[in-house]
Amino acid sequence: MEYFQRAKAVRLRSHHRKYLLADDDGEHVSQDRQGTFKNARWKVEFDDKYANVIRLKSCFGSYLTASEDPHILGVTGQKVIQSVPRKIDSSVEWEPILEVSKVRLKTRYGNYLRANGGVPPWRNSITHDIPHRHRNWILWDVEIVEIRLRPPRRKSDSAMDVDLDSSFHLTSVPISVGKDPNSGASNEGRMIYYKLADDEGEICDGEGSFLFKGNTVEDLAQNLEEETEMENITVCSFNPLNGRLYPLRLALPPNNTTLNIIVVPATSKG
Secondary structure, X not given: OHHHHOEXXXXXXXXXXXXXXXXXXXXEEEXXXXXXXXXXXXXXXXXXOOOOOEEEEOOOOOEEEEEEEEOOOOOOOEEEXXXXXXXXOHHHOEEEEEEOOEEEEEOOOOOEEEEOOOOOOOOOOEEEXXXXXXXXXXXXXXXXXXXXXXXXXXXXOOOOEEOOHHHHOOOOEEOOOOOOOXXXXXXXXXXXXXXXXXXXXXXXXXXXXXXXXXXXXXXXXXXXXXXXXXXXXXXXXXXXXXXXXXXXXXXXOOOOOOEEEEEEOOOOOO
């Protein structure tokens, strides 16, 4: 909770390195790598009754809300939306729980704000549930974009705020552990663009991309399994000379070269 005590407005960045966005329709939420959008900014409000609870208000004046509607019928996970309730209730209240340098946001019902990966309709969606796999999908980096000079007080007191947008241009003040400035460019990572193969080894419609900061094929495979929610995959590349796929086994290309790869499931006959 102390992470938010000095914050008047924040951005939340998911495990997929994407920011929580309030969609332009004023109703849905999603995630995107572009964090400079005004939609990525959430105003922090505190509850007068519960000291460990916050509310997050979008640029449209609506609240981040844990709804009771399923994201996909028959599948775990309920929709997270924007709403303007007539009366503030528990659906718009979130309890921040610190986990090392990141935060979990817990609903009053015991679920957690979750940023989903994988293929559509899961990709870039936001739900709340209790995950049994991919527990890192409920971890968020908190970046302050507007700071309070003093911690929030009750209604009887006044608090003086300062807006840093004009001087920082939405440059974040990260709460999470930052990059070592002496570590060099190698930690910037490389872009990975991937497509999925089906059980016959043919390229299908599923595709995606992410920033990869690992160094080995094993690291890349683990990241891809998290992105696609697949297990025991084979990371392959396309040989333009003979049109065949070949697995990446030894090492990744040097200098953080962008990679275009194919994810082959364990069940593939290709």
